[in-house]
Amino acid sequence: MSNIVVVAEVRGGQLKRTTLEAVTAGLQLAQKSGGKVIAIACGSGLDGACAELAGSGVHRVVAVDGPAFAHYSGDGYARAVAEHAKAAGAGAVLMAHTAMGKDLLPRVSALLEGSIATDAIAVACDGGTFGATRPVFAGKAAMTVRAKQAPFCVTLRPNNFAVAGGGGSAEVTKAAPPAGDLLSVVKEIVASATGRTPLQEAKVVVAGGRGLREAEQFKLIEDLAAAFGPGVAAVGASRAVVDAGWRPHREQVGQTGKVVSPPLYIAVGISGAIQHLAGMRTARTIVAINKDADAPIFKVADYGIVGDAFEVVPALTKAIAEVVKHK
Amino acid sequence: MDIVVCIKRVPATDTAIKIAADGKSIDPAGVTFELNAYDEFALEQALRLKEQLGQGSVTVVTIGSKDAQKELRDALARGADKAVLLTTDQWVFDGASTAAALAAWIRTVPCQLVLCGRQAVDADNNQLPANLAARLGFACVTEVAKLTLEGGAFTAERDIEGAREVLTCRTPAVISCQKGLNEPRYANLKGIMAAKKKPLEEAAAQLPTPALEVVSLALPPQRAAGRILGNGAEAVPALIAALRDEAKVL
């Protein structure tokens, strides 16, 4: 009978799509635990985001809304979430494994003296005990854990759960941010490269490696990404090309870069080193284009084309653009 | 400023992983271990802060096996003043109990700043620093890629999805370090010699029962065998068909 809390992420008044994935996981767990799903959102001016949450299938929404929370504060938000999760009788607390989720949920678990598993790709509830499966050792193994201490806090790898189908109109209760000093607080958010789809949230990631030979040739990768239409695809890179200075570090996929798990990952001129695989092997569908038929990337790819990127990619870009146009 | 740097000895990133017979841990045979790469950024930042302030101390601490003496010695050789090994013969994978044990130890020493790596690349938890901060009641910023200290307060920058956050952070604080923060120095001969005379203390770690139990450790879910669709641009129509009709991603 334990309830499930989903911690919402709201940025610039917008509810993050990954929160709706967490709602899906929450509803799955609630069915097994026999409890309800309570969403908790922190911020300032949350009405729009909470209206969306209320219609996402959750049973109740708590909005901790006030000017003190206009900017993210890890310690402040954690105190609020812990207080309301406790009041909600949470057996499990879920949040997306985003920059905010990985910063916030470990604090919440500490304040509640619970357990925590991060970057989960599956969650479970068996006979009242919560658990999760998560990649470890850079994706070279998968660890399944069971909670020994409640509440079980878990962050979910983006793109691993479908977005909640929606439904219902849950009641929204408002609460004020807790009193007390904020120890750390965001004072500014500097948008990088405006208009780009964040790598971890993109539906499609087109990544290029050293096989592209020079920085200028990344135009091929950008064109292919653009062919999917606005806001769909993001450009990724291997460490080799980031180290060479062809691409910024924020585009690096892999163990020392970002972990992405999109529905579609296209690797162009990337050999598939273990450290690169660590960042993309849980993508739903992987496509590899490489001129070397023995490149290790083909071992994890669902579909491969052996060939020269300079010939294959323009043809693929054209073909994708055709498909998108006729959709 | 008295700085504590938390480090962990982890399998080298290019090591092959074999699952042990118990199905819950790795078989350490043939695995090379090394200092967790992100902890090198933490140590470097501590040394730079001490240099900037011209006073204070840098203590490295780890919860791990006796083998971790090697990584602690390396940290001393790079410039840390003191090392502490909180011993256990278990693999510590559980963030909650590890944070509890570290917090218990940190409360016994002078400390205004704890520096950590963003993630230990064995369990890939990325959770200890924030967990620890909440237990200590310290301020905290995670995955910091730029850090400045002025007038007793930190300004830290971290990457979030599609943007960069600039935060202010008081002391005492826990800060976790991301790649890009600095270029770690290596130990030179003089440092290695000096390290031999620096203190390396050992005590048993006060680890509570883990809050999580490992049910299984297994090879990653196998991906269904892939297909080479052909050579060159001629294979593009087959790829489009597969993506649309089979994978249903178009």
Ligand SMILES: Cc1cc2nc3c(=O)[nH]c(=O)nc-3n(C[C@H](O)[C@H](O)[C@H](O)COP(=O)(O)OP(=O)(O)OC[C@H]3O[C@@H](n4cnc5c(N)ncnc54)[C@H](O)[C@@H]3O)c2cc1C
């Ligand atoms: C501690 C550590 C951390 C690391 N972290 C990361 C990480 O986060 N991310 C990461 O990516 N790497 C990481 N690496 C580096 C990794 O080991 C590889 O060196 C790197 O991924 C290789 O990049 P690449 O595939 O672009 O280059 P290469 O390995 O050089 O591969 C280039 C590929 O392009 C193909 N090719 C060449 N020409 C063409 C053409 N005309 N058309 C098509 N294909 C072509 C080649 O056949 C080859 O397979 C890390 C390494 C270490 C030690």
Ligand SMILES: Nc1ncnc2c1ncn2[C@@H]1O[C@H](COP(=O)(O)O)[C@@H](O)[C@H]1O
């Ligand atoms: N056993 C440990 N002993 C000391 N510090 C640790 C230990 N485990 C993790 N840390 C620190 O916490 C950081 C994040 O680790 P983790 O949350 O386990 O991914 C690491 O980079 C270390 O700085």
